[in-house]
Amino acid sequence: DVKVTQSSRYLVKRTGEKVFLECVQDMDHENMFWYRQDPGLGLRLIYFSYDVKMKEKGDIPEGYSVSREKKERFSLILESASTNQTSMYLCASSRPTGEQFFGPGTRLTVL
């Protein structure tokens, strides 16, 4: 079974803090993704990566950056957290055929 893990299930941070969300997959997938999910807005793609050290902006990259130094690990960075970044963050990796497999999610609250 594909396993995608995320570093935290719940996280509380203060406005202005730098926040790191880590994601690890164990299926040797090339592609990895970061989404946020908000009520009424659905899943929105923040960034994705199709290879080590490669990244592409998704639909809502503002205020975020990413890092992919190893194939199995994809990190999402909030440079200076703001209250409007309070959300559920979901990481996924995908097969070459497109099926994405998601982690359990990180519920981030920015106070």
Added chain:
Amino acid sequence: EDQVTQSPEALRLQEGESSSLNCSYTVSGLRGLFWYRQDPGKGPEFLFTLYSAGEEKEKERLKATLTKKESFLHITAPKPEDSATYLCAVRDDYKLSFGAGTTVTVRA
């Protein structure tokens, strides 16, 4: 731009009452349509991939079908544990475009 529309937004069923969820899409050249189940507070769980019109996939009480413009997820004799949000998505190069989902509640 790819568009995925799911209906209805919410569906309340009695246990055993079969029903269908709709996913309509506009995409130039379908490279896969995907169904997911999501429980509250959790990540989406992959269910099915469909590639071509006429294709069907089944898993327990769920059956997904595909036409050239839409997909249906049929829930046969649902049980309370089938309560979840069901998402569909279409493939666009590396990415998936997701619909807003249908939230299904099955009452005992």
